[in-house]
Amino acid sequence: MKSPDYGKVTEEVKTALAEIIGAKDIISGEGTENYEHDETLKAVPCPPEVVVKPDNTASVSGIMKLASQYKIPVTPRGSGTGLSGGAIPIHGGIVLSLERMNRIREIDTANFVCVAEAGAVLNDLHQAVLDKGLYYPLYPGEMTASIGGNVATNAGGMRAVKYGVTRHFVLGLEAVLPTGEVVHTGGKFVKCSTAYDLTQLIAGSEGTLAVITSVILRLISQPGSREILFVPFRTLQDAVRTVPEILKEKILPVGIEFLEKDILDATEKFTGKEIPLSGYPAYLMIMVEADDQDQFLSIADRIGKVCLRMGAVDIFVPGSERAKRNLLEAREKFYPALRQLGMLEMADVVVPRSCVADFVEGGKAIATKHGLVMHASGHAGDGNVHFHLNAEDTEANAIKAKECLADIFKMGVSLGGSISGEHGLGCAKMEYLPLAADKAKMELMKRIKRAFDPFNIMNPGKVLTSD
Numbered sequence: 001m002k003s004p005d006y007g008k009v010t011e012e013v014k015t016a017l018a019e020i021i022g023a024k025d026i027i028s029g030e031g032t033e034n035y036e037h038d039e040t041l042k043a044v045p046c047p048p049e050v051v052v053k054p055d056n057t058a059s060v061s062g063i064m065k066l067a068s069q070y071k072i073p074v075t076p077r078g079s080g081t082g083l084s085g086g087a088i089p090i091h092g093g094i095v096l097s098l099e100r101m102n103r104i105r106e107i108d109t110a111n112f113v114c115v116a117e118a119g120a121v122l123n124d125l126h127q128a129v130l131d132k133g134l135y136y137p138l139y140p141g142e143m144t145a146s147i148g149g150n151v152a153t154n155a156g157g158m159r160a161v162k163y164g165v166t167r168h169f170v171l172g173l174e175a176v177l178p179t180g181e182v183v184h185t186g187g188k189f190v191k192c193s194t195a196y197d198l199t200q201l202i203a204g205s206e207g208t209l210a211v212i213t214s215v216i217l218r219l220i221s222q223p224g225s226r227e228i229l230f231v232p233f234r235t236l237q238d239a240v241r242t243v244p245e246i247l248k249e250k251i252l253p254v255g256i257e258f259l260e261k262d263i264l265d266a267t268e269k270f271t272g273k274e275i276p277l278s279g280y281p282a283y284l285m286i287m288v289e290a291d292d293q294d295q296f297l298s299i300a301d302r303i304g305k306v307c308l309r310m311g312a313v314d315i316f317v318p319g320s321e322r323a324k325r326n327l328l329e330a331r332e333k334f335y336p337a338l339r340q341l342g343m344l345e346m347a348d349v350v351v352p353r354s355c356v357a358d359f360v361e362g363g364k365a366i367a368t369k370h371g372l373v374m375h376a377s378g379h380a381g382d383g384n385v386h387f388h389l390n391a392e393d394t395e396a397n398a399i400k401a402k403e404c405l406a407d408i409f410k411m412g413v414s415l416g417g418s419i420s421g422e423h424g425l426g427c428a429k430m431e432y433l434p435l436a437a438d439k440a441k442m443e444l445m446k447r448i449k450r451a452f453d454p455f456n457i458m459n460p461g462k463v464l465t466s467d
């Protein structure tokens with residue numbers, strides 16, 4: 001899968017693009033700045049030669065046929081909130097932004113299904129579905145992300161313990177192949193044993209196999225009210241070791257997050273809002289759903305007993321919607337808060353839930369060995385540990401951080417885990433893939449890539465190297 005010498009976006013190509021989508025939805029030169037980067041830490045911005053914003057599938061198909069003819073690299077883009085550099089056009093070429101394909105095509109209340117265009121933003125999707133009395137339960141942190149981006153990265157978020165991740169709600173796709181062919185996979189049904197599952201192959205492929213143009217999503221009935229328990233512990237180990245104990249009690253929270261004092265302090269400072277019971281070394285934030293207050297009190301009582309038995313200091317239950325909102329908002333602001341502290345690297349390793357404590361302990365020891373500090377937080381309930389390596393931002397420390405990251409990934413894999421639980425590899429983490437995939441698996445993935453994308457024009461330089 002050698003990288004070809006890519007074609008350029010010449011005036012001839014621009015004219016052909018304008019014939020497909022109209023000149024006003026094409027940007028080149030000034031105005032492409034917003035499409036040069038995503039939210040990845042320290043990512044180097046790369047200017048595309050052109051940004052195109054089609055508003056229908058036929059136009060996407062036309063663009064891909066043209067790109068294929070001229071061998072021009074294409075980077076699909078949703079909202080650009082990715083954390084692995086997946087939407088950065090590292091080879092220039094065309095950025096294909098789905099932002100105008102943001103319609104909710106259908107909400108089918110009989111089949112509990114929603115058909116949304118890939119550029120639909122999560123906030124809008126949630127509201128549209130709610131308006132029809134149904135519910136899309138996933139909450140992957142950043143609600144300005146697009147549903148196409150969520151599917152392409154298989155986004156997770158804070159409700160994975162109960163609901164799983166994006167792919168578990170994707171029933172089918174409309175996607176445009178690098179050749180311009182349009183494929184429809186899956187459908188408005190919940191089971192299917194008909195040949196290969198292309199829906200799930202394209203989900204999580206980070207724009208390297210096809211452009212997703214619309215998504216068929218499974219919906220559920222609206223759940224009861226969502227409540228939070230915020231629980232301080234004297235050690236991080238006590239906090240994360242409590243998680244499997246809660247689940248053993250046959251309680252299924254929506255999500256269980258863990259966080260350390262330093263992260264909480266940074267967030268308090270960043271948001272200017274006080275977090276209750278602050279000052280303890282570690283916390284669990286446990287989110288549960290209940291049909292009524294009595295059911296919630298019973299669940300809270302059972303969870304509280306487990307936490308206290310495992311060393312919790314106290315159990316805090318916010319008494320108002322506002323207090324609840326403040327806590328959730330604090331959790332959502334970790335990333336920008338920590339960014340201000342000067343992170344060198346961040347990653348989101350996933351390990352079996354029972355290994356979270358060992359992983360965090362081992363990771364901290366590795367970081368210390370490299371002269372760095374590791375802060376950990378994340379989705380303890382599903383084993384997805386977000387960690388950040390902090391130290392003064394110098395060239396020497398940046399090199400140390402890369403070596404340290406590789407050692408921590410190796411340790412995570414040795415515990416039965418993998419490199420990324422939800423952010424994907426993009427261009428930021430792709431070099432580490434061989435740590436988690438043996439030769440046979442790497443070769444198979446490369447053959448799959450070649451079958452979809454013989455000219456390697458579909459988001460090249462992401463996920464897999466092109467050798």
Ligand SMILES: Cc1cc2nc3c(=O)[nH]c(=O)nc-3n(C[C@H](O)[C@H](O)[C@H](O)COP(=O)(O)OP(=O)(O)OC[C@H]3O[C@@H](n4cnc5c(N)ncnc54)[C@H](O)[C@@H]3O)c2cc1C
Pocket residue numbers: 038039075076077078079080081082083085086087098118119139140141142144145146147148149150151152153154155156157158206207208210211212213332335336422423426459462
């Ligand atoms: C503050 C913050 C918090 C976050 N919290 C979480 C979290 O809790 N959980 C989580 O999983 N993520 C989280 N993220 C990461 C991010 O929101 C997700 O990765 C999201 O799925 C990206 O969606 P997007 O529309 O912004 O995609 P982009 O960033 O535009 O693209 C991401 C990748 O998907 C590809 N892509 C996008 N659209 C398409 C398409 N239509 N067809 C094919 N490929 C496509 C791109 O090429 C790229 O490889 C967070 C990000 C931020 C900034």
